[in-house]
Structures are given as structure tokens and as C-alpha cells.
Amino acid sequence: MAEETTIDRVDDSEEFLLEVKNLTVHYVLETERVEAVNDISFSLKKGRTIGLVGETGAGKTTAALSILNLVPGPLGVIESGEIVLSGNNVLKLSPKQLEKIRGKDVSMIFQDPMTSLNPVMTVGDQIAESVKLHEKVNNAAAYRRAMEMLELVGIPGMRASEYPHQFSGGMKQRVVIAIALACNPKLLIADEPTTALDVTIQAQVLDMIGQLKEKFGTAIVMITHDLGVVAEICDEVAVMYAGKIVESGTLDDVFNHTTHPYTEGLFYSIPKINNKKASLVPIPGLMPDPTKLPKGCAFAPRCAYAFEECSADKLSLRKINQTHSVLCRAYDNPDFHLNLKEGHNNA
Amino acid sequence: MPENLYENLFEVKNLIKYFKTGKGIVHAVDGVSFTIKPGKTLGIVGESGCGKSTTGRCIIRLIEPTSGEIIYKGRDICKISKAEMTKARKEIQIIFQDPYSSLNPRKTVSQIISEPLLHNRIIDRGDKDKLESRILELMETVGLAERLFNSYPHELDGGRRQRIGIARAISMQPDFIVCDEPVSALDVSIQAQILNLLKRLQTELGLTFIFITHNLSVVNYFADDIAVMYLGQVVEKAPAEELFDNPLHPYTKALLSAILVPETGKKRNRVMLHGEPSSPIDPPAGCRFSKRCNFHVSALCVPRDPPLVEISQNHYVACHCIERQ
Numbered sequence: 001m002a003e004e005t006t007i008d009r010v011d012d013s014e015e016f017l018l019e020v021k022n023l024t025v026h027y028v029l030e031t032e033r034v035e036a037v038n039d040i041s042f043s044l045k046k047g048r049t050i051g052l053v054g055e056t057g058a059g060k061t062t063a064a065l066s067i068l069n070l071v072p073g074p075l076g077v078i079e080s081g082e083i084v085l086s087g088n089n090v091l092k093l094s095p096k097q098l099e100k101i102r103g104k105d106v107s108m109i110f111q112d113p114m115t116s117l118n119p120v121m122t123v124g125d126q127i128a129e130s131v132k133l134h135e136k137v138n139n140a141a142a143y144r145r146a147m148e149m150l151e152l153v154g155i156p157g158m159r160a161s162e163y164p165h166q167f168s169g170g171m172k173q174r175v176v177i178a179i180a181l182a183c184n185p186k187l188l189i190a191d192e193p194t195t196a197l198d199v200t201i202q203a204q205v206l207d208m209i210g211q212l213k214e215k216f217g218t219a220i221v222m223i224t225h226d227l228g229v230v231a232e233i234c235d236e237v238a239v240m241y242a243g244k245i246v247e248s249g250t251l252d253d254v255f256n257h258t259t260h261p262y263t264e265g266l267f268y269s270i271p272k273i274n275n276k277k278a279s280l281v282p283i284p285g286l287m288p289d290p291t292k293l294p295k296g297c298a299f300a301p302r303c304a305y306a307f308e309e310c311s312a313d314k315l316s317l318r319k320i321n322q323t324h325s326v327l328c329r330a331y332d333n334p335d336f337h338l339n340l341k342e343g344h345n346n347a
Numbered sequence: 348m349p350e351n352l353y354e355n356l357f358e359v360k361n362l363i364k365y366f367k368t369g370k371g372i373v374h375a376v377d378g379v380s381f382t383i384k385p386g387k388t389l390g391i392v393g394e395s396g397c398g399k400s401t402t403g404r405c406i407i408r409l410i411e412p413t414s415g416e417i418i419y420k421g422r423d424i425c426k427i428s429k430a431e432m433t434k435a436r437k438e439i440q441i442i443f444q445d446p447y448s449s450l451n452p453r454k455t456v457s458q459i460i461s462e463p464l465l466h467n468r469i470i471d472r473g474d475k476d477k478l479e480s481r482i483l484e485l486m487e488t489v490g491l492a493e494r495l496f497n498s499y500p501h502e503l504d505g506g507r508r509q510r511i512g513i514a515r516a517i518s519m520q521p522d523f524i525v526c527d528e529p530v531s532a533l534d535v536s537i538q539a540q541i542l543n544l545l546k547r548l549q550t551e552l553g554l555t556f557i558f559i560t561h562n563l564s565v566v567n568y569f570a571d572d573i574a575v576m577y578l579g580q581v582v583e584k585a586p587a588e589e590l591f592d593n594p595l596h597p598y599t600k601a602l603l604s605a606i607l608v609p610e611t612g613k614k615r616n617r618v619m620l621h622g623e624p625s626s627p628i629d630p631p632a633g634c635r636f637s638k639r640c641n642f643h644v645s646a647l648c649v650p651r652d653p654p655l656v657e658i659s660q661n662h663y664v665a666c667h668c669i670e671r672q
Contacts, residue, residue: 198394203617225534226607228608231610255609255610256611272564273567273591273608280568282537282543
């Protein structure tokens with residue numbers, strides 16, 4: 001039985017900035033166990049952007065929190081796995097060492113800018129705070145850096161002396177990004193950074209993240225439920241379902257050569273902007289309860305292609321090509337291909 | 348059905364809703380006019396704070412409009428008596444964005460669906476069998492399994508909760524439903540289920556919809572006509588296809604180009620807007636979009652509000668610069 005789902009990797013792992021190997025994170029409650037992240041592996045090179053895509057409860061955020069060893073304890077337990085960040089295993093570092101990494105090597109942006117800023121501190125002081133923590137600079141220099149960072153994210157430096165409530169939602173998110181990038185991290189984890197924003201503001205913020213990425217060569221783990229955001233900003237994609245990565249590859253692999261039935265279902269659930277006539281084909285049913293995950297493929301109960309063996313035992317990741325892999329038993333049959341589109345045309 | 352008697356099921360004329368606040372008067376809805384033909388869907392799109400939800404609530408008088416006419420089936424519902432309004436309410440329903448906060452957490456699914464039926468004396472409280480069969484019928488129509496009859500809202504996911512809201516709305520056999528961001532809180536796979544359900548109900552029950560959303564892909568899929576709102580005013584209104592193929596107002600252009608398409612290699616020339624919407628509190632006269640407009644801001648834009656002008660058939664735009672061309 002294929003228990004391990006490790007991907008064969010290019011040998012010299014030196015070139016990877018971040019490597020997540022067989023990570024499993026569970027939330028252990030009194031009576032049950034929420035299997036949030038189940039044996040996922042992915043890696044990211046310098047300056048690249050990977051999108052972790054999935055719906056509510058897919059385990060995207062838990063996976064991202066693990067990278068900074070921030071999974072909320074004591075309920076959240078990293079059961080197994082390794083997270084290697086520039087050669088260090090994050091999960092084995094002491095709290096002191098972690099403190100040094102957080103904000104300096106890795107920064108995080110959260111979804112809701114309202115709750116991630118301190119309401120009683122000026123935004124300038126908040127940006128300067130992280131600079132002072134990680135670099136040997138005096139107050140004046142740190143504040144100057146804060147003003148530069150504000151300019152960089154498109155806010156006049158003069159406004160450094162203002163408080164968060166004086167900014168609009170989009171501006172607050174820019175401030176959060178300025179804080180995250182103040183120490184020029186190698187890796188930025190962005191958890192739904194534009195979900196709370198209006199479309200025109202979302203476009204502004206994504207555009208800005210794209211520019212900063214170019215400028216500083218920051219690698220980004222972008223967590224989102226929006227495939228449009230992924231197409232806009234990511235180089236690589238990992239689609240998550242019920243705590244597993246069901247398909248991963250380059251943007252082109254996943255978007256233009258979709259192989260997993262769930263990924264296909266996601267694409268057919270989105271109204272096409274340029275084809276009004278195309279009808280939506282929703283995925284039937286609901287995501288399984290993470291405390292009672294089925295034994296085999298968690299997507300099998302909702303899958304149009306599922307057959308008996310799918311729910312039987314654990315799956316192993318199948319490599320389609322050098323970059324593209326999929327977690328699906330149907331490909332045991334060499335002739336199998338997805339055909340939701342064809343099936344739909346015939347109907 | 349007497350629908351054919353009226354060319355327009357709804358006719359809204361110069362709807363205004365101002366809210367008085369400590370800081371000044373919020374011009375939430377400022378002179379909005381539109382018509383909806385029976386069986387059609389009008390989509391209202393815009394960003395947060397543009398007044399789309401207030402418009403939706405005003406036209407069914409959940410919020411009393413400050414002024415304006417709302418003509419439903421030939422009568423101005425702002426002027427009719429309370430008793431007549433109660434009657435009209437049965438025909439006009441609403442589905443809210445957050446299906447959790449719009450359901451009573453202490454009532455079961457069946458109790459929630461039965462409420463409007465009992466309250467409006469459509470079914471007699473004593474007639475248990477009839478009530479139960481009607482509830483089951485409604486649950487089946489919206490795709491709720493029979494076993495959920497005695498479940499509570501907290502036991503259900505967002506999609507099912509939204510189905511309860513829909514069952515309640517159609518229980519009155521309405522002619523018209525305001526859908527206020529009905530799928531915004533749902534995941535895409537569930538969102539598609541609900542959109543298909545609403546579309547099916549529209550054909551089966553001959554419903555007329557106002558579909559309020561910030562999601563342009565959804566509105567394109569759903570609506571026949573689309574009105575784009577900006578800071579309390581309609582800036583452009585056209586049949587859906589026309590609006591997407593040939594947007595005229597600079598704001599509509601920016602809004603459409605900001606849509607993120609889930610396809611590779613589609614990086615289009617994005618019309619990037621600068622800044623953010625100005626405050627709806629005591630807005631100055633003139634085009635409200637002029638501060639962010641990339642197009643061309645002339646002396647014309649400032650002193651007076653641009654009127655909504657019909658540029659081509661059924662295509663209305665409120666922009667001084669386009670009007671002049």
C-alpha cells in the first residue's frame with residue numbers, strides 16, 4: 001500500500017527557499033480530532049509565488065500558520081512533518097530563534113487589516129517597531145524607514161503620524177503590507193490579502209504586491225479561494241481539499257491541463273465573464289467533516305468519476321510531468337481524462 | 348397572473364434616501380431611477396458603500412425612502428395604506444446576504460419556513476397536515492433533504508442556510524424578490540449550486556429579481572439588465588451583454604477591467620483607478636467620480652451632476668464627457 005506521498009524532488013534542495021515535507025496538523029479536541037492538514041508537501045524557490053487554493057476548511061490557513069510555527073496550541077498539534085526554511089527546520093527552533101525569523105525572514109499578511117493593526121499606535125510607529133526589533137537602528141532612522149515604506153506602498157509618508165482608523169480598508173491593507181516588507185523578508189505569507197477589499201482596490205493592491213515582488217525578489221505563499229487572484233499573481237498552484245493537496249503544478253499545468261476532478265469542478269462553478277451562455281456545473285454535495293474524513297479519497301463522495309476503489313484506501317501522489325502532480329486514483333487507468341466539458345456539450 | 352397588465356413590474360423614479368448622522372447627511376441613495384419588466388432580472392453592481400443595498404431595501408420599504416416614487420404594478424407603494432402594504436409585502440420578498448444572521452437560531456428549519464405561512468394566514472395554524480406537506484414541498488423545491496425538517500440553523504452549512512432563506516421567500520408565492528448578495532458568503536462550489544437554484548426558480552415560478560452584488564461575473568451570469576452604482580447614483584445602465592461589450596462610463600470600464608479572470612495569459616490592460624471613493628457625507632455638486640476619473644476631467648464635470656442620458660437604445664450613461672461627444 002502506498003502510504004507515503006513524497007514527491008521525488010531534484011536532489012540539491014539548496015535552491016529551495018521553503019520546503020514543506022509531509023506536514024500533518026490536527027486540532028485535538030476532547031472528544032474528536034479535526035484533521036486540518038494531512039500529509040502535504042510543497043516547495044518554493046526564491047522569488048517565486050505559490051498559490052494555496054481551496055474552499056473554507058480546506059486547511060490552507062493552518063498550513064500557512066505552520067510555516068511560522070504559529071499553529072494555535074494547545075489544541076493545534078503539528079503531528080509530523082518538516083518545514084525547512086533556508087536550511088533551518090522551523091519546527092525545531094526555540095521560541096527565541098523563532099522570534100528572530102518572524103518578521104525578518106518570513107512575514108505574514110492577514111485577511112482582515114482592521115484586526116491586524118494596533119488601534120492606539122500610529123501607523124508609522126507600527127512599521128518602525130518591526131524595523132527596530134530586527135535591525136540595530138535608532139528611533140529616528142526606524143521612523144524614516146517607516147515613512148519610506150509608506151511611500152513604497154503608495155501612501156504619502158506624511159501620514160505616518162496618523163492612526164489606523166484614519167485610513168480606509170485598502171489603505172490599511174497597504175500599511176499591513178508595509179509592515180510585512182519593512183525588514184525585506186525572503187518569504188511573505190499572504191492569507192487572503194485582498195478578500196476584504198472592493199474589486200478596484202483589490203486590483204490596486206495586487207498590482208502593488210506584484211511590483212514589490214519584482215523589486216525585492218520576495219517569495220510569496222498566497223492563500224486564496226479566488227482562482228482569479230491565482231491567475232493574476234502566482235507562478236505555481238497547489239489546490240487543497242480536506243487538508244490534502246490534490247493537485248499541484250505550475251500555473252499553466254493546473255489551469256490549462258487540469259487533471260483533478262475537484263479542480264475541474266472549481267473551474268466549472270465560476271461564471272465565465274466572457275461566455276454568459278455557459279451554464280454553471282456545481283460540485284454536488286459538501287466538503288466532508290474534517291473530524292470524520294473518509295478512508296480513501298476525501299473527494300470521492302462528490303466526484304463524478306469516482307469508482308469503488310476510490311474510497312478504499314489511501315492515495316499516493318502521481319506525477320504527470322516534472323512539475324505537475326495529482327492525487328487521484330482514476331489515473332491508474334492510462335486512458336482516463338476529465339470530460340465534464342464534453343459531457344456537458346452532449347447533454 | 349395579471350403580470351401582462353403592466354409593462355413594468357417596478358418603476359422607481361428619483362429615489363432618494365438620506366441618513367442624518369452626527370457628521371452630516373449621508374447621501375446613501377441619491378436620485379436613482381430604473382424600471383424592471385416582469386420575469387426579468389435587474390442586476391445592481393457597485394462597491395461597498397455605493398448604496399446598492401439601501402436601494403434594494405428602499406424599494407420594498409424595509410427602509411423608508413426620503414423621497415421618490417416606487418411604482419409597483421401601477422401603484423406607488425409609498426402612498427398606499429398600511430393594510431395594502433401588508434398585502435403587497437407577500438408579493439415582494441427579499442433574500443439576505445448572511446443566511447446565518449437572518450435565521451432565528453432557536454427555531455428549527457420547519458418552524459422557520461412555516462412562520463410566513465402562519466403569520467399571513469395562508470395556512471391555518473390548526474391544519475398541521477397541510478402545513479407539513481407545504482413545508483416539505485418547499486424544502487424539496489429548494490433542494491433541502493427531508494431529514495433536515497427538525498434541524499437547527501447552526502447544524503447546517505451556509506449553502507443550506509441560504510436555501511432556507513429562499514424557501515421562506517418563495518413560500519409566499521411572490522412575484523418579485525430582492526436578492527441582496529445571496530451568494531457572497533458562500534464558497535464557489537456552493538455558490539454555483541445556489542445560482543442554479545435561483546435561476547431554475549425564476550423560470551419555474553416566473554419570478555422577477557433585483558440581484559444586488561459586488562461580483563461582476565455573477566451578475567453577468569444572472570442579470571438581463573445591469574445598473575452600475577457609484578456613491579449613491581446610477582452611473583451606467585444597459586442590457587448585460589451591451590454593458591460588458593461596450594462599457595462607456597469610465598468607472599464601469601475600470602470596474603470591468605478589475606475583474607480577475609481565472610485563466611492564464613489574460614493579463615489585460617487594466618484601467619487602474621487612483622484613490623478610493625470619496626465620502627458620501629454631504630458630497631459636493633458635480634460628478635462624484637471626477638476625483639478618480641482617468642478619462643478627462645473638464646470644467647464641465649464639477650458644477651452640476653451629470654444626468655443619466657440614453658446614448659443608444661436602452662444604454663444609459665451619466666457622464667458629461669460622453670454626453671458631449
